[in-house]
Structure formats: structure tokens, C-alpha cells
């Protein structure tokens with residue numbers, strides 16, 4: 001079992017294994033373990049129940065963006081209450097980012113907070129959502145509007161799980177993977193990951209995939225450990241996300257089908273264009289466009305910047321009309337600039 005521990009910080013505890021049942025040694029000694037799992041992952045949940053029969057109860061959760069709401073949080077709280085969970089309980093979540101976000105939120109408010117741990121099963125959750133303690137639900141058409149930052153006791157990552165992901169869902173996580181290495185390009189990892197993503201049918205059980213996923217998880221764990229509450233460095237992890245959240249908001253209003261990862265991919269391209277237009281970088285948009293297309297990711301927002309502006313102003317990260325835009329100076333070098341949406345819009349649309 002491989003483990004990343006960032007010195008002295010719980011946020012850095014990310015543990016790797018071959019299959020979800022390899023998590024069992026981490027559960028030894030726990031007296032009250034309760035399981036919440038994505039309803040599509042019943043076989044993984046059953047395997048875990050068999051491997052660790054002391055699990056007291058298992059709750060299947062529906063996991064669409066529509067179900068990422070307070071009702072799902074209450075469902076978990078009710079099941080914990082009915083199963084007699086005390087404040088010593090550990091809530092273990094198996095699933096993608098929706099499952100881990102909702103379960104983490106439920107755990108952090110149940111009896112004023114019990115511990116939780118994640119076994120993220122999608123690429124997006126393994127390299128991003130399942131690490132760093134951001135928990136929460138959507139509210140009033142806005143993503144993750146209600147939530148808290150509470151760190152999981154551990155995140156257990158198995159890259160072999162990625163083999164079962166539908167291609168579109170896998171690619172959705174690929175944009176977060178590239179985002180991570182655009183922020184911190186450890187020894188050319190960004191370029192190597194573009195090549196890996198471009199190389200036909202991936203072998204997720206291979207060393208190179210394990211290593212890539214673990215390296216991305218480690219970059220994120222490091223950033224979160226240095227800035228758990230997003231007062232500074234952690235903002236960098238929002239590269240492309242101000243645009244992405246606006247794209248997702250617009251898509252919801254219009255009934256268009258765009259995943260979070262697809263929106264992130266398009267959002268990173270808009271951030272690259274803004275970086276070029278503000279003179280922070282040169283040719284960044286062109287370079288990333290080529291790389292992202294090669295990796296199979298969408299690069300063009302279907303909505304023009306002027307349509308996205310309204311939603312960007314309402315982004316929960318906007319402060320006094322200014323938004324923290326994450327911009328690229330180079331591969332592996334990002335900066336945060338506070339700009340009004342109007343300034344960003346002008347830079348993006350001026351000829």
C-alpha cells in the first residue's frame with residue numbers, strides 16, 4: 001500500500017491500493033463503520049461488506065447533480081440515526097465526487113461532526129473531489145452553495161477502478177488531471193499526461209497510471225495541506241473553474257448536457273485566452289487547445305463570454321464584484337489575479 005503523507009497535516013493522508021477491499025487494514029480498530037455508496041457500485045460495496053463484516057450499515061445513494069441536495073444529506077443522517085451511530089462513528093463513502101461531497105457534508109453535521117473517509121471511484125474524485133475536504137450540496141441552481149471544509153481521515157485511491165468508467169466520465173476527470181499538472185508540473189508530468197491520454201486504450205492497472213493518479217493526488221494534497229481553507233494558494237486549484245461554473249449554470253438553464261469536467265476543460269481554455277490577452281503568457285491558448293484536443297477534451301464553450309458574465313458575478317467566490325481569476329504564466333506556473341467580470345469580459349472580447 002502506497003501512502004502520501006504531507007508532513008503534520010491530516011489533509012495529506014492519501015493511501016493507494018489495488019482494489020477497494022485493500023482498505024480493510026485502515027478500518028481495523030474502528031468500532032462503528034457506516035458505508036454510503038453510489039447505487040451503481042453495489043458490487044464494490046458488497047465486496048467491502050464481505051471483507052469487513054463489522055460495517056454496521058450500508059446506504060445506497062442516487063448520484064445525479066439533481067440529487068446532490070439537502071434531501072440526500074438528510075437521508076444519510078436519518079440512516080445513521082436509525083443505525084445508532086454515535087460520535088465515534090466513521091462514515092466511509094465509495095463513489096464519485098457527488099457521493100463523497102454529500103457523505104462528507106452529512107458526516108460533518110451529524111451530531112456536530114463525525115469522521116469520514118473516501119474511496120473515490122472516478123478519476124475526477126481520485127485527483128480532485130475526494131481529496132481536500134470540500135464537502136457540500138447544490139442549492140438554488142448553484143453548485144456547492146452549501147457546505148463546509150472538513151478533511152476526511154483518509155482517501156483511498158485505486159486507479160484500477162478507472163477501467164470501468166464510461167469514456168465520457170473518464171475524460172471528465174482527465175481535465176482535472178491536466179489542470180493539476182498545469183498548476184504544478186512535476187518533471188514534465190503535464191506533457192507526459194497529455195501523451196498518456198492520447199495513447200489509445202489505457203491500462204489503468206499499469207504502473208504509469210497508478211503513478212500519474214497518485215502524483216496528481218499528491219500535488220493536490222500538498223496544496224490543501226498548506227492552505228486548507230482557501231485563503232491563498234488553494235485558489236490555484238480553481239484554474240478554469242470560474243468559467244466552468246458559469247458554463248454549467250448556463251447549461252442547466254438551457255437544459256444542455258455538459259459535464260463538470262467538460263466545462264472545466266472549456267474553462268481552462270478561456271483562462272488561457274485571458275492570460276494571453278492580459279499579456280501574462282504568449283500562445284498559451286493555442287498550445288493548450290492542441291494538447292486538450294489531442295487528449296480528447298472539448299475546448300470550445302458553446303456560450304460566448306458575454307453570456308457567462310452574469311453567472312460569474314454570482315459565483316460564490318466573487319468578492320465585492322471582483323473574482324479571483326486563476327491565470328497561466330507558463331505550464332506549471334499559475335497566478336491569481338482579482339479582476340472585475342467587466343474587465344475580464346473586455347479583455348476576452350476586445351479585438
Ligand code: GLY
Nearest residue numbers: 128132134234237
Ligand atoms: N476543487 C478545488 C479544491 O478542492 O480546492
